[in-house]
Ligand SMILES: Nc1ncnc2c1ncn2[C@@H]1O[C@H](COP(=O)(O)OP(=O)(O)OP(=O)(O)O)[C@@H](O)[C@H]1O
């Protein structure tokens with residue numbers, strides 16, 4: 001089992017991150033009521049971990065008693081849709097991308113009514129049950145609109161917990177009906193605290209880990225705990241010893257393969273600006289995409305790499321181009337076009 | 353029902369027209385129609401949490417009383433299926449129904465006018481087709497059925513429908529009415545607040561009373577839960593500190609920091625600041641809206657620069673709505689802003 005999964009904190013008590021936020025969530029869960037929640041923050045910040053901890057605080061161990069259920073639903077008389085969701089004794093958990101495009105509104109309408117109207121099988125301290133909707137910012141506008149009055153009407157039997165990366169794509173009427181909980185990505189202190197705890201459990205020495213090693217891991221992690229744990233595991237996995245692994249300041253933290261490819265692309269763009277170079281780079285883009293690196297991550301990482309290598313006067317145009325082509329990727333169809341266009345644009349900026 | 357587990361927004365939903373705060377003119381007109389026991393078709397529109405749903409429900413209750421309301425009022429909202437078929441079948445069927453008789457008792461206590469009311473809440477999410485099918489029904493059965501459409505976005509209602517309705521615009525609540533209502537709830541719940549707490553809540557809620565009430569209750573729950581959890585807090589007094597975090601407002605220091613960064617074009621520094629803000633979880637639209645307020649009020653930025661910046665803000669808002677990456681978009685915003693300011 002990867003360390004990331006092995007050490008996912010199970011209850012609020014175990015949460016090593018952001019003590020202040022943890023305290024506030026705990027307080028909410030222990031009070032008599034709970035408002036609808038909109039939990040938002042960057043990926044890897046620990047939103048899901050916190051939501052499951054809230055469920056645990058509400059319903060005790062039975063909240064863990066979940067199973068994956070597959071259901072079919074008649075979207076129209078002739079069209080059946082199959083989707084999966086997580087079902088617990090007191091909650092549902094669903095993810096819009098598992099519902100299939102254009103179905104999210106109908107399915108959510110049905111499920112929520114079902115949950116709101118059926119009786120609880122097991123007793124709990126709360127009369128309401130919870131529907132967790134992951135990636136709520138990817139819900140269609142129609143689906144969000146359909147939640148509006150539902151959130152008010154079934155308020156005695158139902159609470160929604162919406163989880164999103166950002167509130168920018170959540171419609172105002174939903175924001176008006178939820179308490180928004182911001183989950184910041186962990187800072188240096190929290191990440192190193194977790195790394196040290198894991199190091200201890202995994203019999204790595206010395207603990208606390210050497211400063212420079214921690215700094216290297218943190219720099220690569222982009223304040224993402226998941227990535228930090230993966231880096232530590234990767235760094236340690238190449239070292240000898242099974243009883244006790246010894247690390248030092250000079251222990252190397254290998255960057256992910258795909259990052260190295262993007263560094264190469266940046267170097268190629270800086271070195272030669274030509275049509276044949278563009279063609280060579282294109283092959284690399286295809287490789288990255290084939291390895292499921294999202295085009296958005298490609299553009300962002302590439303921008304970072306480029307900015308460390310060009311003169312100040314070129315930087316603003318490159319930033320604007322990156323934003324422009326990321327936008328196009330989002331609304332367009334073929335991301336390779338926009339990655340190439342970005343590359344060509346940067347070459348153009350560099351030539352002048 | 354266990355009163356403790358009803359959220360305050362519902363507990364304090366107005367059940368009479370008199371309890372609806374602000375919305376003076378609208379309430380006035382409706383009160384008159386209550387006296388005349390007659391109603392036109394109506395369209396309520398306005399931003400979230402300003403009392404639209406509450407007002408129509410309260411009005412119906414006062415017209416028919418709770419018992420008769422069951423047979424005289426049909427409430428449909430966006431969570432109900434309301435495609436064209438539903439309009440043609442269920443809505444039409446209800447519209448055609450003979451008006452049920454009122455008991456002598458109801459008649460004594462309520463006006464009980466001889467018509468039914470169909471509330472189409474959140475009508476802006478009905479399809480154009482479905483709205484089109486409404487037209488006829490509104491006309492044919494207007495003797496015995498009145499419609500009340502409720503929505504946030506009035507432009508999504510088709511003209512032929514709006515032209516058949518008396519329109520009532522609900523406005524964001526003014527500070528005084530909102531404060532009075534909020535303070536009433538506070539004292540009714542036996543809650544204490546530090547100075548400035550209610551003002552801050554109202555400022556953050558921006559005219560949305562539901563939001564303000566949710567904030568207030570959440571703050572109170574934090575205190576209560578924290579006390580129950582054995583922490584050293586006063587469970588009955590809400591502090592400024594606990595409210596600040598609840599409102600989700602980006603601290604002014606962060607916004608001011610961004611503004612300062614646009615005084616020179618230093619892409620690397622701007623990038624670090626943007627990364628930090630995004631990692632801290634602040635949402636780009638919230639930053640954008642507060643940044644906008646700050647720019648508008650800043651007297652050091654000249655007219656020409658402001659003009660160009662407003663074009664920029666419009667474009668940035670569009671990008672965010674389209675789902676462009678928040679970090680890149682904010683970075684672009686600040687870098688371009690810096691470029692504009694360097695020109696003037
Ligand atoms: N004008 C008002 N007077 C008193 N209470 C109000 C008023 N507006 C909002 N509220 C409070 O906010 C809650 C929500 O109000 P309501 O459902 O009427 O909003 P709405 O205008 O229908 O919003 P939406 O457009 O989001 O549906 C009410 O239960 C009540 O507690």
Ligand SMILES: [Mg+2]
Pocket residue numbers: 404405406473
């Ligand atoms: Mg409403």
